[in-house]
Amino acid sequence: MSAAMAAEPLVVEQLALAFGGVRVLQDIALELRAGEITGLIGPNGAGKTSFFNCLTGLYAPQQGRIRLGGLQLERVPPAGRAALGFSRSFQHVALCPELSVVENVMIGLDRQSRAGWLDAFLPLPRGRAERAANRERALAALSRVGLAEVADRSPTELPPGVLRLTEIARAIVGAPRVLLLDEPAAGLNSVETRDLADALKRLRAPELVLVVVEHDMDLIMEVCDTIHVLNVGRLLASGTPAAVRANPEVVRVYLGDDDD
């Protein structure tokens, strides 16, 4: 992948999504730049997760365009977008309880793996080598979020904060071009949130479009370069953390006054 191609932004134009008569997103137009951490905030029901689902292809918007550089994405299915380098974590933890933590993370490498059906059933050298390499990469991703010591534990034994970090490790293990994190700090205590903020800053890379949906304003204001605010499916404001914090409309509908 060339550096020029890698640094291309994710551009959304006039996006609209509705379920029956309910308009979930209307006229969303924004540019998510590589090399930045972009925050997406707004009250519950503002459409943040639906916006993520449109970006990854789980939802098909009725209107609008999504472009990664020069590539139109509307007709690309979720698996195809994963192959292009889209990766995400989920608002509700979506790990498999039958797999260990490190195995859950290894699924983030599935689209890059080449082991076939013979490798699956027989202990052939190529499949074993790939599995060992994938495990090493998964362990490295777990180390980046501070979870190396729970690699072989079952998700059923671990607290919610650890599971969220495991999801982030799964999302970053495949070196994505577009990384979408949906409320990564939900369920984390203050120490874990501090570690998460440090981990997010370390994830910042010139070729990576990194978008974070989050309700923890301290975290968002600390790590983000640009923030977009959604309210009832519309884009309310965009700008730097300082500009968004100073926007009276944003304060009114979401942030609230300090006196409140």
Place this chain on the structure above:
Amino acid sequence: MTAAAGAAAAEAAGAGRRGWRWLGAAGLLALFVLPLVAGGYWTFTLGLCFANAIAILSVSFLVRYGGEVSIANGVFAAAGAYTVAIVEKFFGLSLLASLPLAAVVGALLGLAFAYPSRNLSGIYLSVATIALALALPEVLLHFPRVTGGFEGLYVKLDAVPGLSKGLQRYYLPLLGLVAVVALLSQFRRSRQAMALLLIRTSAHAAESFGVRRSWARLSCMALGAAIAAIGGALLAFSSSTVSPNSFTLWTSIFLLVGSVVSLYSLTVLGSFVGGAFLTLMPLLLAGAGDWVPILYGAALLAVVLGVNALPEGWRARLEGRAQ
């Protein structure tokens, strides 16, 4: 948990695993030497029991990896059984040559069923599989020159020359069961297995990482059908005959019952328990006359409720989901 406590727990778990392994190895050894002490009746019955255990594994595989219930695995077992019998009848080749072909035929039939039904799930898929199981005997009767019609076909050829027929009928299904479990154990570590397990529990997450639902369904059905066909092929070999009566809707239902009794286990022990329930329970109850269905139902309830009352660790080991 402190590091010391963690290490102690890991050591205890390791000792537990070693204990189970020794027990498993001893059990397998006992099965391998059993024909030296047991009579022909028992070796014949246990041979059928091992073949049934393989067919039960096919149902459990689909439940564990696909999250779906199939009532058509008797059809895939029939595909394997008739492949062995037809290859013997028309080409004069024994089980060793036809067994791989039976697995391929089963997988292709599984794919042929899975593709049009790939968007069905839950009760709708189960009902579709019932339709397949109901149609099978009629299809077999429709081509009597190939399938032998009502009478069916015989499987007479030796697979291993020099070994007595009775021992072949015992050891080949046993080896088949051990081989299928070993292959499934290896499969559990593969990227395909991890993808199937994730898509079963969280389809949208799996799709976001490039795993396609249709791929998952086709893979599960084809692999499950191939395992069922291997079970059917060995069942045909062990019982020396195949006929439409051997593969009715009830066959598929009893395979599902066996799978439930085995707690959907993918281990030798679990599937053997399921196979033994299918094969031995009717024999044990044979003298009870009209009471057979009632006693069979009571035995089924006793097994399911009894096993569910076992400690979690034992159940996890029996179900083959312990790490």
